[in-house]
Amino acid sequence: MYALFWRAANxxxxxxxxxxxxAIDDTNPMAKEWLVDIGDQSSRWTKYAFDPNVCCDENKTNFVESFNATLGVDRCKPFLTLLEVKRVKFLISDSRTCKAFHSGDGFYEIKDGKSTLSVSLNDRTCLCNAHQLTAIPCKHVVRAILHSSQDPISFCSDWYSCKMYKQVYAITIRSIPDPEHWPEMQFPPIKPPVMKRAIGRPAKNRKKDANEERKGKRSKTVKCSRCKEFGHNVKTCKGGLTTKQKKGKRTTSTS
Structure with a gap:
């Protein structure tokens, strides 16, 4: 269900x-009903329903760690240059598996494995809809652009340009006076919480979610080779389920 959900979300x-x-309905109809009942909130978790004007298709935050792991020697470059280098590398690399066939002025037929998708360079659209969501050429559009001997960067939205970046910070920020000159309020001042350092050495790695895979860890589902029950191994086996596991089984069977 975890894999099927992310297939729908992506x-x-x-x-x-x-x-x-x-596919979710075939596996668990109740799961599909629960997702359908979310209603209009589906635009928050499935990419196809995102607003194209936002130009972003991310629906999770752990992409930051994945991106940081791929920086390599480009880490020392300026931020915007770094982003551009990585983006172009990823798109060109992914587009190598696609084949482009010219079908008219600005129109292409892209073969991606068993799929066939139509791309319009004039309208800047692709049948996979990824290009419309992010305003950045997807691998299908990149293959069509390279086939037409054009620059993929020229097909990116102006939102990613240096000119637009400078306009965002062009507005001046007015200075804030010293707190002693702030106007008096009838409410008591809110003091910051007292910071207490936790016991032990500060953690360096991000705390992973319960659903995320942990490197070097064995599967969460452990089966005992002696009693054939789940939740423990042969070294910790006490002849079957623990009292807590038995209660959980009774509750599940009753419900």
């Missing part, structure tokens, strides 16, 4: 979303 088109939801 669907960039309605077609892929429906296919993923059908």
């Amino acid at each position: 669907a960039t088109s309605l077609f892929k979303f429906k296919k993923a939801m059908e």
Whole structure:
């Protein structure tokens, strides 16, 4: 269910979303009903329903760690240059598996494995809808652009340009006077919480979610080779389920 949910969450088109939801329905109909009941909030977790004007298709935050691991020698470059270098590398690398066939002025047919997608360089659209969501060429559009001997960077939205970046910070920020000159309020001042240092050495690694895989860890589901029950191994086996596990089984069977 975890894999099926993320297949639906990462669907960039309605077609892929429906296919993923059908797979969820075949596995667990109640899970599909629960996701459908979310209603309008689906625009917060499935990519195909995101607002294209936002130009972002991220629905999770752990992409930061993955991106940081790929910086390598480009880490010392300026921020915008670093982003541009990595983006172009990823797109060109992914587009190598695609084949482009010219089907008209600005129109291409892209073969991606068993899939066939239509790309319009004039309208800057792709059937996978990823290009429309982020305003950055997807691998299908990049293959069409390279086939037409053009620069993929020129097909990116102006939102990613240095000119737009400078305009964001062009507005001046007015100075704030010293706190002693602030106007008096009828409410008592809110003091910051007292910071207490935790016992032990500060953690360097990010705390992972319960659903995330842990490197070097064995599977969460351990099966005992002696009593054939789950939750413990042969070294900690006491002849079957623990009292806590037995209570949990009774509760599940009753419900």
